Amino acid sequence: MIRPLVGFCCSLAALAGAAEPPAFVAEGNVFRFDTGALRGLLRGEGKARGLLPVVDCATGANLARSVGLFSHYRLLDASTRYGVAGWEWASKAEQLPDGSVVARWTSDVVHPFDMTATYRWSASKALDVTTTVTARKELQRFEVFLASYLEGFGSAFAYTKNGFLEVKKIDGIWQAFPRDAEAEKIIADGRWKHPPNPVDWVIRPALAAPLGLRRDAATGLAALVMARPPDCFAVSMPFSEEPHRSLYLSLFGRDLKAGETATARARLVIGRGITDEQAVKLYEAFLKEKQP
DSSP, X not given: OOOOOTTOOOOXXXXXXXXXXXOOEEETTEEEEEOSSEEEEESGGGSSOXXXXXXXXXXXXXXXXXXXXXXXXXXXXXXXXXXXXXXXSOOEEEEOTTSOEEEEEOOOSSOOEEEEXXXXXEETTEEEEEEEEEESSOEEEEEEEEEEEBSSOOEEEEEETTEEEEOOGGGOSEEEXXXXXXXXXXXXXXXXXXXXXXXXXXXXXXXXXXXXXEEETTTTEEEEEEEOGGGEEEEEEEOTTSTTOEEXXXXXXXXXXXXXXXXXXXXXXXXXXXXXXXXXXXXXXXXXXXXX
16 A cells, blocks of 8 residues: 655656647657657667667766667466567557557467557656557466666665665565565466576565666666556566666556456656655556546
8 A cells, every 4th residue: 555645745747847748759660759858769660669769858868778668578478478579579550649659569370469559658757658458369367578678777676565675686686576465476477487588586575556666876867667556466677786777567467368458557757856755656646647
């Protein structure tokens, strides 16, 4: 349960920096953005990556690496890893009239489900990604592993019932923070043994809410990833200084019947000088919002 912060004010409006949410701009099969705070590309080279590059407008610092921020990585259920990654599964994208971008993946012999991802700026420093899956066969404890790879950001934290807990090397290289006991069972059901790059997660304390945080000492920036508890069963990351500098959200974690559709919404916030208390308040505001 989120603990309310009496007398504290931190809202999405405080991060906006503009009267209207920013929009993506289509340039062929890539989508450019400049929110006034962040600039870069979505689906660079027309590929199903997240945001890459991402530049801090105030300093010119590059904030993303690898396959970017909020990219759809592993697609898993209780018995199968479907392909290598969402970014290697053929997809198409288009800009919508409201300035958002929707990417679409169509089921095939490897992927027995359709998937869409809608990227929408809710403020100049806040990006929402809504992921929708429609099963084409029965899927058990289905998971979409949403990944963000940051440049710098050498301190990592998960929001546990005792507050933000730093992810330290002494506790393991790869650490997973489950929503509850049932989520812990999903993480340990064997799905992470499938190649390539199997992972041996160290199970850590339960989350107070699906909220992960990385901080960058050089710029004073903080990067937050968050989702609603019904949509996300774990937050994972390597220890603070490990070179991936990543944050992961495990979306869904539920059974789907053939023809059934499920939707999960996640938010990425990048801002300067965000305290732990402000991070929690931003999450509380996220929970109160209506689905778009």
